Amino acid sequence: xxxxxxxxxxxxxxxxxxxxxxxxxxxxxxxxxxxxxxxxxxxxxxxxxxxxxxxxxxxxxxxxxxxxxxxxxxxxxxxxxxxxxxxxxxxxxxxxxxxxxxxxxxxxxxxxxxx
Amino acid sequence: xxxxxxxxxxxxxxxxxxxxxxxxxxxxxxxxxxxxxxxxxxxxxxxxxxxxxxxxxxxxxxxxxxxxxxxxxxxxxxxxxxxxxxxxxxxxxxxxxxxxxxxxxxxxxxx
Numbered sequence: 001x002x003x004x005x006x007x008x009x010x011x012x013x014x015x016x017x018x019x020x021x022x023x024x025x026x027x028x029x030x031x032x033x034x035x036x037x038x039x040x041x042x043x044x045x046x047x048x049x050x051x052x053x054x055x056x057x058x059x060x061x062x063x064x065x066x067x068x069x070x071x072x073x074x075x076x077x078x079x080x081x082x083x084x085x086x087x088x089x090x091x092x093x094x095x096x097x098x099x100x101x102x103x104x105x106x107x108x109x110x111x112x113x114x115x
Numbered sequence: 116x117x118x119x120x121x122x123x124x125x126x127x128x129x130x131x132x133x134x135x136x137x138x139x140x141x142x143x144x145x146x147x148x149x150x151x152x153x154x155x156x157x158x159x160x161x162x163x164x165x166x167x168x169x170x171x172x173x174x175x176x177x178x179x180x181x182x183x184x185x186x187x188x189x190x191x192x193x194x195x196x197x198x199x200x201x202x203x204x205x206x207x208x209x210x211x212x213x214x215x216x217x218x219x220x221x222x223x224x225x226x
Contacts, residue, residue, distance in 0.1 A: 042202070048213055106160065
């Protein structure tokens, strides 16, 4: 079965550089969520998109922005990177209505290391 | 968004049944309860979701009492590969929804 695809899997950037993370949701899933998980921490919700519009916003820094495109894939753009941005970044997708037997499907994540 | 409380850690032995309880005292009427499993450096994986009473699938059972202020994830006959962090999440199934992860439970299965 198709899963949520994230790219790249690993990314190393220097401080003050920019990074772009991509997420390709499961076909027919219209909602995408981005999470950040620091070392030893729980996933923190950043932002979500429903039908290409931002639907919820969490603890996303102003240096970060994201969008969902017409094919439903999403990109998380991160600028002026800081050492503290080093984390696993997960993308999840969900269908229009959760029927009680399914949840969000997460990708394998992008590990960003800022040096 | 309803806040959840779970034990920080639990130990079990292979072959035992493990029950992890989650408290969600301010759960809303339209909230579902969902459990996820996460292995190190991997994305959370959906285990089970329920609204009330009992739900069972191939890997787990979810027990929800009538007041819905708590829920219990039951893993039958755990194996070493079930060692992971387990998260209980509460949220609605509306169109503008998000999952808020609280502090999960680190389950360690011992041989």
